[in-house]
Amino acid sequence: KQEVTQIPAALSVPEGENLVLNCSFTDSAIYNLQWFRQDPGKGLTSLLLIQSSQREQTSGRLNASLDKSSGRSTLYIAASQPGDSATYLCAVMNYGGSQGNLIFGKGTKLSVKP
Amino acid sequence: DAGVIQSPRHEVTEMGQEVTLRCKPISGHDYLFWYRQTMMRGLELLIYFNNNVPIDDSGMPEDRFSAKMPNASFSTLKIQPSEPRDSAVYFCASSLGILGTEAFFGQGTRLTVV
Numbered sequence: 652k653q654e655v656t657q658i659p660a661a662l663s664v665p666e667g668e669n670l671v672l673n674c675s676f677t678d679s680a681i682y683n684l685q686w687f688r689q690d691p692g693k694g695l696t697s698l699l700l701i702q703s704s705q706r707e708q709t710s711g712r713l714n715a716s717l718d719k720s721s722g723r724s725t726l727y728i729a730a731s732q733p734g735d736s737a738t739y740l741c742a743v744m745n746y747g748g749s750q751g752n753l754i755f756g757k758g759t760k761l762s763v764k765p
Numbered sequence: 766d767a768g769v770i771q772s773p774r775h776e777v778t779e780m781g782q783e784v785t786l787r788c789k790p791i792s793g794h795d796y797l798f799w800y801r802q803t804m805m806r807g808l809e810l811l812i813y814f815n816n817n818v819p820i821d822d823s824g825m826p827e828d829r830f831s832a833k834m835p836n837a838s839f840s841t842l843k844i845q846p847s848e849p850r851d852s853a854v855y856f857c858a859s860s861l862g863i864l865g866t867e868a869f870f871g872q873g874t875r876l877t878v879v
Binding site for chain 1: 858871
């Protein structure tokens with residue numbers, strides 16, 4: 652059974668720092684991995700989607716990497732800003748089983764202090 | 766497009782009452798998903814539809830939960846009778862295709878059963 656773990660559960664950094672959020676998964680037979688952002692009281696916003704054949708994706712100050720063989724992904728945020736404060740979730744889609752089922756980690760709550 | 770629209774945003778109901786949550790997916794999206802988010806379990810898929818047909822409902826916790834999609838622009842998730850342990854945030858999401866495509870989430874319905 653696929654399990655997705657995100658460490659740390661919470662992170663507080665001063666503005667301007669570069670930071671890395673971690674995601675690990677137990678079953679490497681994934682189709683893709685997505686990173687989402689969730690603001691308090693809001694829905695999820697998709698940030699980056701990495702196909703299993705890809706190693707990384709970039710969008711602005713965000714860079715996500717995927718190492719399928721080791722079951723790990725990282726989300727790198729450059730030059731963090733207070734507006735980056737949110738909960739970041741990663742989710743994997745497995746081969747086989749229910750292909751609609753994105754399996755989520757419990758998220759890392761990020762706080763960027765001005 | 767206004768995105769995925771859910772109603773109501775907040776619902777407080779008494780144990781035993783029927784609760785109906787509503788979702789309007791993004792026009793043209795052929796997949797619709799219902800998720801539930803709790804502190805303990807994180808985000809979990811309840812059910813998803815393809816072209817209005819339920820594909821996988823294995824995540825529906827009990828027979829008290831039911832979901833319908835009478836047409837491409839509307840879906841409901843019903844809980845009857847509701848129980849306090851059903852209290853959670855319920856998200857609806859839609860996507861164009863399923864594999865390798867982004868899922869777009871609504872703002873969620875925060876359900877409290879007292």
